[in-house]
Amino acid sequence: MSLTLKQLRYFVAAAHQGSVSKAAHAVSISQSAVTEAIKELEACLGVMLFIRHPRGMTTTPEGQQFLRHAISILAEVSNATRVVSAGSQRVTGRLNLGVTSLTAGYVLSDVLSRYRRLNPDVDVTAIEDTGEYLEHLIIGGELDVAVMVTTNLRDAQALQSEILEVSPFRLWLPVDHHLNRQQSITLSDVAGEQLIVLDVDEMEQEAVKLLSAFGERPRIAFRTRSVEAVRSLVATGAGVALLPDLVYRPWSLEGDRIHSRDVSGALPVVQVGLVWRRGSPISAAAREFVAVAQAQHEVNAR
Amino acid sequence: MSLTLKQLRYFVAAAHQGSVSKAAHAVSISQSAVTEAIKELEACLGVMLFIRHPRGMTTTPEGQQFLRHAISILAEVSNATRVVSAGSQRVTGRLNLGVTSLTAGYVLSDVLSRYRRLNPDVDVTAIEDTGEYLEHLIIGGELDVAVMVTTNLRDAQALQSEILEVSPFRLWLPVDHHLNRQQSITLSDVAGEQLIVLDVDEMEQEAVKLLSAFGERPRIAFRTRSVEAVRSLVATGAGVALLPDLVYRPWSLEGDRIHSRDVSGALPVVQVGLVWRRGSPISAAAREFVAVAQAQHEVNAR
DNA sequence: CGCAAGCTATCTGATAAACAGATACCGAGT
């Protein structure tokens, strides 16, 4: 038996919900069907995709990796049907994109490669800058759309936004960290640790704000602008990090493992989305971009 | 009922073979199964994908467009399974690619966007130059792999190549061209027409060589380095063109239709493939690139 | 320690889909 789109859909739902039962409910199907689909998928790949624990399941590193592919495939299917059945003609023109450094590598690259394939005749330019500056550029009409963190939009009434991904903050630890032996980790546990902060897209402010609520100011071991550097530093035991889940990958560059754990108590989420100017007519090229990006999100939202 | 990977596979096979029966044979299944799969696919998309004629079938423009998506989806599925089930770790390092201007837009862009997603830690550089110069760079060790036309490799014994796509020459005509009224077109019909030649990757030499066999030298109306320009010129009636099928798209930029027709008698084919230095050990990053590219071809070859 | 709650895996029968084979049909070449 070979891979089925249905299996991918159920798998994505299960990975997203962290539970077969919830996933079954989300896709309006019986629990046993989801279980069997995932079982078949694992057999077909020859890899365990989930580690089952009594209160649900979480993805293995391989599952996490495969999840990205699955989402990508489903998004591409969605685009293929949309483009063809809409009887669309080719879009031409210009598209001026803005990205922040965080969204550039982790959100835009996927969407953009797909967009380019779908609309080869659109002349795309993208600039990378801070969210604040991107807002200015959008309002000034110099950018069509920006992909950025929308949690703290400054000028919300002049801008319109569409959420692509909401990503909760999680704690990154080296595998052998002593907190890993605890069943649950609280923010006050984290407050005592050496912290590695990512100095882009206000991730630092967010992390510090979270921990400052516990009285003492957090001990910052390293401050860097590179996510890869954070990964390496965490993996080698230099400290822990509080970062949104969307930048988590199971391996660091060196191949050391790092863990990503939930922190008990509701941590805030980061919203990543598309932003454009409210009211002004949006170009065909930009409309297409929004549609392509939404196809990605559609799958995520299941 | 929603889209199935199986349907995509049968559809790709049918589009490739130009016949349901041949496709059925190619995928070792009954003819009726393929017919029904395609019928379902068309119903699901709400679009005719093939025009049926008594000796087989050819894709409609929408079918052609959907075909590219279908191939892309299947390639992505193939990559997803390969990467995960191989239990691979992440590849890092450098990859120096070479492309010719023809392959840059029509072959590399797809493969590269996929490669980037699969191997985000590889530092990719690509240069565009003539096939002849790329060969020098490969032999000199300055490039790892090149994507180029391999039909006329100069230094075949120092280089190793892997065919990605073979694409037959076809004739491009404006929809209202008088040759379109003929049931079949011969090379000598073409020899009398105004010709638009594409001045890259030796496409001009090939086209001229073909037509020169008919005594008189071809009448060249335009010579350009841009495929889009050729499309526009053909669409507006400035002449006809002889080009490999892989650069054909059903629409020109202006939205005018152009037709692509077979020319009776075996026209030569263009082979596009990967080229690297024979004998020398190939880096992990390059090996991955070859594998990703082959996944694309695998689907094509069905 | 026992029991209930929450979850996953497995089993069973019902139902729907996929399939092969046969046949009807259609146009082109002869």
Next chain:
DNA sequence: ACTCGGTATCTGTTTATCAGATAGCTTGCG
């Protein structure tokens, strides 16, 4: 007119998918 190469449609059969019930597991709680 008649085959030939091809597609569409109809049949029954096989196969896979699904829902519902059930068993097994672990945690939390009395």
